[in-house]
Amino acid sequence: MITRRQFLTLTGGAIVGAAGFGGYAFGYGPMQQPRVVRYRVMPDNWPESFPLRIVVLTDIHACEPWMSAERIAGVVASANALQPDITVLLGDFVGGHRFAWGAVAAEVWVEVLSELRAPLGVHAVLGNHDWWDDKTAMAELRGPTFVHRALERVGIPFYENDVIRLEKDNRPFWLAGIGSQLAFIPAFNWGYSKRPGVDDLPGTLAKVTDDAPVILLAHEPDIFPEVPERVALTLCGHTHGGQVRLLGYSPIVPSAFGNRFAYGHIVEENRHMIVSGGLGCSILPVRFGVPPELVVVELGETPG
Numbered sequence: 001m002i003t004r005r006q007f008l009t010l011t012g013g014a015i016v017g018a019a020g021f022g023g024y025a026f027g028y029g030p031m032q033q034p035r036v037v038r039y040r041v042m043p044d045n046w047p048e049s050f051p052l053r054i055v056v057l058t059d060i061h062a063c064e065p066w067m068s069a070e071r072i073a074g075v076v077a078s079a080n081a082l083q084p085d086i087t088v089l090l091g092d093f094v095g096g097h098r099f100a101w102g103a104v105a106a107e108v109w110v111e112v113l114s115e116l117r118a119p120l121g122v123h124a125v126l127g128n129h130d131w132w133d134d135k136t137a138m139a140e141l142r143g144p145t146f147v148h149r150a151l152e153r154v155g156i157p158f159y160e161n162d163v164i165r166l167e168k169d170n171r172p173f174w175l176a177g178i179g180s181q182l183a184f185i186p187a188f189n190w191g192y193s194k195r196p197g198v199d200d201l202p203g204t205l206a207k208v209t210d211d212a213p214v215i216l217l218a219h220e221p222d223i224f225p226e227v228p229e230r231v232a233l234t235l236c237g238h239t240h241g242g243q244v245r246l247l248g249y250s251p252i253v254p255s256a257f258g259n260r261f262a263y264g265h266i267v268e269e270n271r272h273m274i275v276s277g278g279l280g281c282s283i284l285p286v287r288f289g290v291p292p293e294l295v296v297v298e299l300g301e302t303p304g
Contacts (some may be wrong), residue, residue, distance in 0.1 A: 031066065034075060034279055034292040036082065039265050041299055043272050046213050046232040048301050050171050054215070055079050055118070056295035058090035058237030059127070061280025062104035069104055072112045075279060075294065079116060082296055085168055086120035089113070089156070090237040091127025091180065091219035093147055096282040106150040114154040120166050123175055124151055124158040127219040127238060128182035129282065131198075141184055143198075159217060161200040163207045174208050176231075177217040201226055221261040221275050224268070233299065234273040239263060241277035241290035250290075254282075263290065 042048065057079060061067055079087060093110075095103060116122045126147055131137055134145040143160075144152075151158050159177025166175055179198035201223060208214055213232040221236035241263035242250020253262040260266075266273045274297060277290045 032287070032291045034078065034294050036078070036296060037277070037293045038296045038298070039274055041233055041265065041272055041274070041297060043213075043232040043299075044270060045229070046299050047171070050168075050173075050213075051298065051300040052168060052173070053083070053085045054235070054297040054299070055082050055084035055087045056090060056235055056237075056274070056276050056297065057087065057116075057279065058219075058276045058295075059092040059240055059278030059280050059282065060109070061092055061094065061096045061129070061278075061282060062109040063095035063280075064102035064104060066285050067104070067280045069108050069112055072104075072109055073115070076112055076115050079294055082294070084118045084296070086166070086175075087116050087118040087122045088175075088217055088235060089122065089124035090217060090235060090276065091125050092129045092237065092278075092280070092282070093127070093150075094129050094133045096129040096133070096280070099285050106146055107153075110150040110154050110156070113156065120168060122156050123164070123177070123217070124156055125177040125217045125219055126158060126160065126180055128180045128185075131180055131183040132185075138184070160198065161204045163204060163214075165210075165212065172210070172212040173232075174212055174214040175217065176204050176208065176214055178204050178223065181218070181220045181223060199223065205230065220255070221266075221273060222256050224261060224266070224271070224273050227271060227273075229269070229271055231271065233297070234271070235297070236261075236273060236275045237278050239275055239277075240280075240282060240287075241275075243281060243284070243287050243290060245289035 130147040137143055137145045160179040163174050163176040181197035181199045183198040185196045216231045216234045218236050220238045227234050239253055239262050242253045250262045255261050263275050276295045277293045279292045
């Protein structure tokens with residue numbers, strides 16, 4: 001039988017542990033320096049002799065104090081230091097939660113992001129919060145949102161069901177980007193019965209006009225079961241790795257597929273997807289077991 005002293009000791013330890021966990025997850029966790037997570041991916045339909053380095057930034061969720069303009073500037077400097085061939089932004093630039101001391105205006109964070117540098121350029125798609133935070137877009141059920149306009153203003157190309165053909169060392173590839181799959185959720189438009197997204201994967205891939213390999217940008221990973229093997233690699237964000245992740249498991253994942261698409265390098269039926277844990281926080285400023293991250297993807301064999 002447990003004694004009163006043992007009970008009080010166990011109870012006190014549990015309280016201290018919970019307080020420590022809460023302090024770390026709510027305080028330090030979201031403010032950690034982003035780590036660099038590297039993946040080497042060798043899809044069958046990407047030539048081994050064609051090396052390409054991609055740096056991925058996603059789910060910035062700009063707001064004070066969790067993702068201030070100064071902190072974003074540090075992320076940009078770190079991304080540039082990784083010497084990417086191409087840099088991609090996978091959406092959710094705006095705050096996304098109410099536990100913020102203040103907003104970071106779009107004209108501020110977009111100017112900071114305009115300092116990103118890569119030989120093949122910086123390319124973006126939008127996320128669900130980039131739609132949800134625009135009341136006009138929500139009321140009219142159409143864009144452009146203020147995030148569309150902000151990116152346009154500084155010359156960062158964004159893709160909403162569109163493609164671009166790029167070349168590195170005379171080797172071509174396609175970059176395709178689809179719209180958010182959750183742009184118009186019914187919670188914001190009670191009478192809205194159509195599909196909640198602005199994504200069009202078949203229409204997007206129909207714009208690819210030759211057999212050069214394809215990289216797909218999609219904010220939400222739930223599109224992956226529909227992605228054909230023709231696509232060499234799909235890059236996604238949105239889940240934040242669940243924001244709390246223990247022993248490879250996330251209790252809550254904003255995906256219809258749960259932990260299947262929560263985080264990391266996922267291979268299914270010879271198709272590859274990488275889901276980044278992202279940089280900022282959504283809903284609550286909490287991170288535990290999945291710190292903020294910059295992702296580096298190496299495709300093909302690196303010379304030497």
